[in-house]
Amino acid sequence: MRSPRDFLKPLCVGAPDPITEVPFPPSRMIHFFDASNEKMRAKLPDIAAKADIVLGNLEDAVPVDRKVAAREGLVTVGKEIDLGGTQLWTRINALDSPWCIDDLTTLVGEIGDKLDVIMVPKVEGPWDIHYIDRLLAQLEAKAGVKKPILVHAILETAQGVAHVDEIAAASPRMQGMSFGPADLAASRRMKTTRVGGGHPGYLSMSDPTLDADGQIDASVARVTAQQDPWHYSIARMVDACTTNGCLPFYGPFGDIKDVAACEAQFRAAFLLGCVGAWSLHPVQIDIAKKVFSPPVDEVLFAKKVLEAIPDGKGVHMIDGKMQDDATWKQCKVMVDLATMLSEKDPELKAAYGF
Numbered sequence: 173m174r175s176p177r178d179f180l181k182p183l184c185v186g187a188p189d190p191i192t193e194v195p196f197p198p199s200r201m202i203h204f205f206d207a208s209n210e211k212m213r214a215k216l217p218d219i220a221a222k223a224d225i226v227l228g229n230l231e232d233a234v235p236v237d238r239k240v241a242a243r244e245g246l247v248t249v250g251k252e253i254d255l256g257g258t259q260l261w262t263r264i265n266a267l268d269s270p271w272c273i274d275d276l277t278t279l280v281g282e283i284g285d286k287l288d289v290i291m292v293p294k295v296e297g298p299w300d301i302h303y304i305d306r307l308l309a310q311l312e313a314k315a316g317v318k319k320p321i322l323v324h325a326i327l328e329t330a331q332g333v334a335h336v337d338e339i340a341a342a343s344p345r346m347q348g349m350s351f352g353p354a355d356l357a358a359s360r361r362m363k364t365t366r367v368g369g370g371h372p373g374y375l376s377m378s379d380p381t382l383d384a385d386g387q388i389d390a391s392v393a394r395v396t397a398q399q400d401p402w403h404y405s406i407a408r409m410v411d412a413c414t415t416n417g418c419l420p421f422y423g424p425f426g427d428i429k430d431v432a433a434c435e436a437q438f439r440a441a442f443l444l445g446c447v448g449a450w451s452l453h454p455v456q457i458d459i460a461k462k463v464f465s466p467p468v469d470e471v472l473f474a475k476k477v478l479e480a481i482p483d484g485k486g487v488h489m490i491d492g493k494m495q496d497d498a499t500w501k502q503c504k505v506m507v508d509l510a511t512m513l514s515e516k517d518p519e520l521k522a523a524y525g526f
């Protein structure tokens with residue numbers, strides 16, 4: 173473990189100083205695109221106008237014979253496309269792949285000053301972040317990058333979940349984490365082929381009705397309800413990120429046509445504390461925008477509470493509900509998020525009444 177006194181010193185002579193606080197601009201969706209696909213690249217200015225973050229994916233879903241084209245396509249994006257205020261991220265290939273080192277050297281060398289965040293897949297423990305941290309510092313120093321590139325880990329292995337707190341605390345570069353249900357399911361040998369969402373087999377069942385002899389009456393239907401197989405891990409990720417001042421995100425939802433289930437999955441993550449989710453298809457940008465912008469009625473109520481209790485102390489009744497120091501803080505979370513999003517989105521600003 174590094175000395176706390178050294179934690180905020182650059183890991184290479186000439187590298188930029190690490191940041192002390194993770195920036196939190198609008199981050200409701202991380203929109204994935206395949207930079208090897210010229211058609212998708214051409215659409216990027218339009219996509220960027222709608223999305224908070226666009227991410228050039230180099231890892232899974234990019235075939236082996238297009239890995240280099242995806243990397244080079246992303247360099248073209250960084251050099252030639254004006255994304256306005258939208259953040260540019262990448263997901264590099266995994267640390268145990270032969271492409272990872274060239275992903276990092278090429279991207280930092282060519283567009284290091286354009287890349288906000290590097291997403292690292294299949295992070296298993298703090299050692300993976302330490303490797304990336306030092307290498308990025310060396311590459312930043314070599315390329316003369318002025319602002320430190322931040323690191324985002326995907327939580328998608330059983331080992332990663334077991335080390336989630338140490339991963340979140342591993343470096344001041346840690347911007348946040350995304351929850352990866354597909355690789356995580358495979359890593360844990362969960363028996364599902366779905367990407368996120370529930371499963372009709374993962375349910376709880378009401379007790380049976382007994383007949384006069386005390387036997388189970390099979391003719392009486394029993395109520396079942398699907399449970400959330402991801403709750404435990406997402407909640408752990410939220411705690412680990414929040415404890416260490418970085419941002420938790422839900423990851424992919426694979427059934428693109430099932431917009432209702434996507435919205436439900438995103439909302440469950442929002443309610444647990446996630447700030448955004450991945451969008452794999454343009455249709456999911458709008459879902460994420462809707463879900464990760466706090467609901468207007470809740471924001472209006474939260475504003476009312478803050479206005480009614482200027483010092484945030486004591487006990488009060490507002491609209492029939494008890495409010496005190498803790499509920500004031502809940503309301504502050506809601507109003508702060510709404511205020512931040514309103515700065516980018518005039519429609520939300522009007523709806524929230526700012």
Ligand SMILES: CCC(=O)SCCNC(=O)CCNC(=O)[C@H](O)C(C)(C)COP(=O)(O)OP(=O)(O)OC[C@H]1O[C@@H](n2cnc3c(N)ncnc32)[C@H](O)[C@@H]1OP(=O)(O)O
Pocket residue numbers: 203204205206211212215219229232233354355367424426428451452453454
């Ligand atoms: C599961 C674990 C993970 O790692 S998830 C992350 C890795 N996966 C990805 O990044 C997948 C990204 N998404 C995609 O490749 C596509 O959306 C997939 C899922 C293949 C569906 O594409 P497709 O069959 O073309 O859909 P579509 O016909 O409805 O498309 C309509 C128009 O929209 C475009 N589009 C599609 N996806 C994107 C995207 N992510 N970004 C930008 N544009 C996109 C399509 O090209 C299509 O355009 P057009 O109408 O033909 O001009």
Ligand SMILES: O=CC(=O)O
Pocket residue numbers: 326328351352353354355356367423424
């Ligand atoms: O990369 C994401 C996942 O779910 O796997």
Ligand SMILES: [Mg+2]
Pocket residue numbers: 232293326328352354355
């Ligand atoms: Mg994955």
